Amino acid sequence: MSGNLPSILKFADQTGEYKRQVSTFRDQIEPGSAKFPPAVGRYRLYISHACPWANRTAIVRALKNLEKVIDVIAVDYLMTDKGWHFSDPKTTPGSDVEPQYNFNYLSELYKKANPNYSGRYTVPVLWDSVNETIVNNESSEIIRMLNTCFDEFIDNKLNFYPIELQSKIDEVNSWIYDDINNGVYKAGFATKQNVYEDHCIKVFKALDKVENVLLGNNQKYLINDTLTEADIRLFTTIIRFDPVYVGHFKCNLKTIQNDYPNIMRWLKNLYFLNGVKETINMDHIKKHYYMSHLNINPNKIYSLGGVYKFMQ
Numbered sequence: 001m002s003g004n005l006p007s008i009l010k011f012a013d014q015t016g017e018y019k020r021q022v023s024t025f026r027d028q029i030e031p032g033s034a035k036f037p038p039a040v041g042r043y044r045l046y047i048s049h050a051c052p053w054a055n056r057t058a059i060v061r062a063l064k065n066l067e068k069v070i071d072v073i074a075v076d077y078l079m080t081d082k083g084w085h086f087s088d089p090k091t092t093p094g095s096d097v098e099p100q101y102n103f104n105y106l107s108e109l110y111k112k113a114n115p116n117y118s119g120r121y122t123v124p125v126l127w128d129s130v131n132e133t134i135v136n137n138e139s140s141e142i143i144r145m146l147n148t149c150f151d152e153f154i155d156n157k158l159n160f161y162p163i164e165l166q167s168k169i170d171e172v173n174s175w176i177y178d179d180i181n182n183g184v185y186k187a188g189f190a191t192k193q194n195v196y197e198d199h200c201i202k203v204f205k206a207l208d209k210v211e212n213v214l215l216g217n218n219q220k221y222l223i224n225d226t227l228t229e230a231d232i233r234l235f236t237t238i239i240r241f242d243p244v245y246v247g248h249f250k251c252n253l254k255t256i257q258n259d260y261p262n263i264m265r266w267l268k269n270l271y272f273l274n275g276v277k278e279t280i281n282m283d284h285i286k287k288h289y290y291m292s293h294l295n296i297n298p299n300k301i302y303s304l305g306g307v308y309k310f311m312q
């Protein structure tokens with residue numbers, strides 16, 4: 001079956017391993033920058049509601065009250081052999097049309113930024129409507145820009161990467177990225193049994209470690225009592241875990257709802273923080289994964305269960 005799939009829908013290499021590509025556009029918006037200065041209404045985020053990496057950027061935008069500073073455009077939940085596309089919200093609620101060029105595909109934005117671009121057309125994209133180019137397509141860097149670069153335009157001075165916690169945040173991000181954020185993909189996209197098993201086991205070892213961190217003193221956040229980007233980065237994976245990763249990616253040694261009470265407490269708390277729940281579109285999440293990854297779910301049947309009770 002996977003032999004007949006277009007290359008855009010093939011995720012694992014010959015060894016059966018999924019290797020995430022390194023993002024290409026890595027410019028920075030910076031106060032004083034000649035090319036990319038902070039400004040209101042100039043930059044735009046292209047996201048997918050389904051995508052956990054893009055969801056990080058939408059959450060930081062919401063928590064920082066940047067809604068009037070940066071617009072968000074969401075692609076259709078379905079990723080086809082032509083990649084992400086834009087849809088009319090009347091036909092696909094939660095999706096947007098492309099506002100600057102009326103493009104149909106995200107790939108057209110990448111080609112506009114660089115006609116020779118040959119990588120994958122991923123979300124999130126931070127777009128500069130003045131220079132008509134992509135500033136950055138790496139979520140971990142985009143959330144750092146949103147965290148501080150636009151502070152002159154807003155009252156909200158929350159800082160999710162404070163200097164005194166940076167080394168601790170980097171350390172937590174590192175194992176959570178490898179074993180949880182990307183770990184679920186490595187398990188789910190594996191095309192060899194032993195590769196799947198290794199990654200699946202690593203996912204749950206790392207979740208056990210998170211549970212222990214949060215258990216200590218009934219801890220509210222991953223790092224002491226401070227909400228940091230480490231929480232936001234983990235949240236976007238956990239909110240998708242029981243609804244999608246347990247079934248679709250076969251990460252099913254345990255579930256969050258039944259086996260991780262402290263992660264559940266932490267998850268619920270974050271979900272109800274200012275503006276976060278509005279960034280979660282479970283319809284897009286479920287349909288995207290189950291209907292786009294034809295390599296692992298060729299009949300596109302999406303599962304009904306798994307959604308956390310506090311979301312219903």
Ligand SMILES: N[C@@H](CCC(=O)N[C@@H](CS)C(=O)NCC(=O)O)C(=O)O
Binds near residue numbers: 122140
């Ligand atoms: N390193 C990127 C990863 C983004 C990424 O992989 N996004 C996925 C959606 S969840 C995507 O757009 N995939 C399209 C493709 O691989 O063709 C980031 O964190 O920003």
